[in-house]
Amino acid sequence: MPVLPFTPQLEAQLRGWLAEDLGRGDLTAPALIGRGGRAHWISRGDGVFCGGVLVGPLLALLDPCSSVRLLVGDGEPVREGQRLLELEGQASALVAAERTALNLAMRLSGIATATADLVAALAGSGVRLADTRKTTPGLRVLEKYAVRCGGGCNHRLGLDDAAMLKENHLAWSGGVERAMAAVRASAPWPSRVIVEAETAAEAEAAVRAGADAVLLDEFSPEALAELVPRLRALAPTVLLEASGVRPQQLAAYAATGIDLISTSAPVTRSPWLDLSMRFTATLA
CATH class of the missing domain: 3.20.20.70 (Aldolase class I)
Incomplete structure (x- = not known):
């Protein structure tokens, strides 16, 4: 699996992307105060997964005690309905980080999938x-x-x-x-x-x-x-x-x-x- 270096610049970008979505704060957060949660990701199509390595660092910016368990590594093929990763942490943090994390992973998985198709044609x-x-x-x-x-x-x-x-x-x-x-x-x-x-x-x-x-x-x-x-x-x-x-x-x-x-x-x-x-x- 390729290695993605976590540089200070990348961490700053993750913070910035979260701030872009949170604005002055998630207005739904009061409904979840004091609650913990578990969640998982699934793929809704066939392709190549990419971006899972970003989820843990991104979620940790909102909940340092959160955990992410990757079930599929970046660069691995996935099928529709397949479970990709499992998350646990403050429920407010899980929903606040959800869209930023998913958007990044969906974008990167699309690129990885398209690349794999072209690479296969050159096999x-x-x-x-x-x-x-x-x-x-x-x-x-x-x-x-x-x-x-x-x-x-x-x-x-x-x-x-x-x-x-x-x-x-x-x-x-x-x-x-x-x-x-x-x-x-x-x-x-x-x-x-x-x-x-x-x-x-x-x-x-x-x-x-x-x-x-x-x-x-x-x-x-x-x-x-x-x-x-x-x-x-x-x-x-x-x-x-x-x-x-x-x-x-x-x-x-x-x-x-x-x-x-x-x-x-x-x-x-x-x-x-x-x-x-x-x-x-x-x-x-």
Whole structure:
């Protein structure tokens, strides 16, 4: 199971998301004062669960003595009606944290489910599926975690992870060679330089200039099948990535000899996986 680091930033985000829903305070809380409760979550559809690791820390912000028992780990498949986790604590805290926790988990489970479907289409090809920087502001770390839970891998987390020279960089800097020379001269030595190419000529120029990877954008499978061997002949170790790929053509792209397919679809187009919290017992 992928690991989600609980940084001070993430804890602050959890506090902020709770505060957004609580406002000046839950108006239903007086009905539950002094009562404890047990509850559980179920899945209302088939998919891949993600976000369970957030529930305990989130609930603890309202009730430090609460407990959460995960029955399904993040990244594991679930079926409709399956029980996912069990909770115990102050009843007021359980209902106050319910919507924030469920919203996060449903969003992340939807991404993990969509990722798993695409990864399954690439099974046996050796081609990896990666995400992009098209993420929801404030949710990038969690959405990329969900991609890993679905079996994908992460592209750059941010602009400081690797240098990716795209069409605007190349146009404004005067071309591939000038842009790469400027980046190589200033970036830390372990940094990778990736060049996005929209034509075969741009891809070949990037490889000749020493790019660590080339992102081949909006190429057809037929065009890649011809281009990839030429690029390998110029630089056998260069990493070749395809983007702008239609999901129904994944197998065709995987057969071209590329190393990686990047797509924003699991994050930008996936539906949420419907989850629900159910009452189990009232405690004195």
